[in-house]
Amino acid sequence: MNDDRTLVEAALAYAPGAFDRLVRQHQRLVWHVVERMVRHPEDTRELSQEVFVRVYQKLSQFRYDSSLATWIGRIAFSLATRHLQRKQLPVNDDHRIDSSSEDPLTRIADDFDFADAYADAELGAAVSAAVEALPPVQRTLISLYHFDELGIGEISQMTGLPEGTVKNSLFRARKRLRACLEQAIGVVA
Amino acid sequence: MNEPSQPNQNEWLAQERALELLRRYASGRCALPGDQQPDPLSPTASSGGCTDTNTIGEYRLLFHALTQMPRSEPPDDFAAAVARAVRDAQVDEHIERWVTRVAGAVATVCLAVFAGPILVDSLRTSDALTLLPGVGLLGSPLLWAAAAGTACAVLLDALHKVH
Numbered sequence: 001m002n003d004d005r006t007l008v009e010a011a012l013a014y015a016p017g018a019f020d021r022l023v024r025q026h027q028r029l030v031w032h033v034v035e036r037m038v039r040h041p042e043d044t045r046e047l048s049q050e051v052f053v054r055v056y057q058k059l060s061q062f063r064y065d066s067s068l069a070t071w072i073g074r075i076a077f078s079l080a081t082r083h084l085q086r087k088q089l090p091v092n093d094d095h096r097i098d099s100s101s102e103d104p105l106t107r108i109a110d111d112f113d114f115a116d117a118y119a120d121a122e123l124g125a126a127v128s129a130a131v132e133a134l135p136p137v138q139r140t141l142i143s144l145y146h147f148d149e150l151g152i153g154e155i156s157q158m159t160g161l162p163e164g165t166v167k168n169s170l171f172r173a174r175k176r177l178r179a180c181l182e183q184a185i186g187v188v189a
Numbered sequence: 190m191n192e193p194s195q196p197n198q199n200e201w202l203a204q205e206r207a208l209e210l211l212r213r214y215a216s217g218r219c220a221l222p223g224d225q226q227p228d229p230l231s232p233t234a235s236s237g238g239c240t241d242t243n244t245i246g247e248y249r250l251l252f253h254a255l256t257q258m259p260r261s262e263p264p265d266d267f268a269a270a271v272a273r274a275v276r277d278a279q280v281d282e283h284i285e286r287w288v289t290r291v292a293g294a295v296a297t298v299c300l301a302v303f304a305g306p307i308l309v310d311s312l313r314t315s316d317a318l319t320l321l322p323g324v325g326l327l328g329s330p331l332l333w334a335a336a337a338g339t340a341c342a343v344l345l346d347a348l349h350k351v352h
Contacts, residue, residue: 019275023268031263041261048263049274056275057282127254146208146255171201174251181251 004068023052030076036140037080051076066157073158091136126184130177138173207248290345297341298334305333
């Protein structure tokens, strides 16, 4: 948090290179959030830039009640959500989630060699495709939790969703991915 | 929405247990060579007693696959592009501020030029006002324009400082 304060104060004082440092520190997080939400290379680039323009304009309003990364991530998530809404694309489309109680993975034999199965590139591609098929918010939550290794609390602050909702969305997304993985394993086997 | 409810609670625990095992494995705290720990990608690895081992194994495989997925990263020139975008935004903001000021001033001056003399004419009907020295100057549109322009500039500047 002290590092955040030093960096923000330097950027607000127009110290040479301070804002550039801030961008470099947080560009990956912003890119991941936006990219996972909008899934369009040009839009991702434009929106990610817009996020940092907003950060520049609103930096004096940052109150240190969260980490700078969380605050910037919140701006990224909010802009990406608005972008999807403007384009009338589904933001949190849960209807595609398979809610059936049947658990197809239980049909797999106990001695099935998962590591060997995963060695098949097709399986990796199947998981990638399954992630791409998730609704934008679930895809982003999976990305923040598993790739960026953020905690539930941080993700909750960043997205403005209650912690229970974050957990539930993660749970559903993983369950859905697991079902897709099972289908892929079935094809491979 | 709240925490996953029963009967999903067991599956939520399986997911978290699988993730924990995978992270321990990644940090080298389990399944090191010579350890008795099983391969965390194996479906028969230790479950910690929370739920069935097969489910945990499947989730470990899934999470492993997730961490291995290729990720899109910002291009090398991204920071430079942001710097350009910020500069453009500053210029736009500056222009926008001046256009607002000029438009506000022109509107106020126009209003004063049209409304000022009419106001003075209506006040002239009062005998007391016509007796005052220099009251004829108040009928001049130029005087009203200058006064309104000055007042407008002062007001817009004050508003900008407050903002």
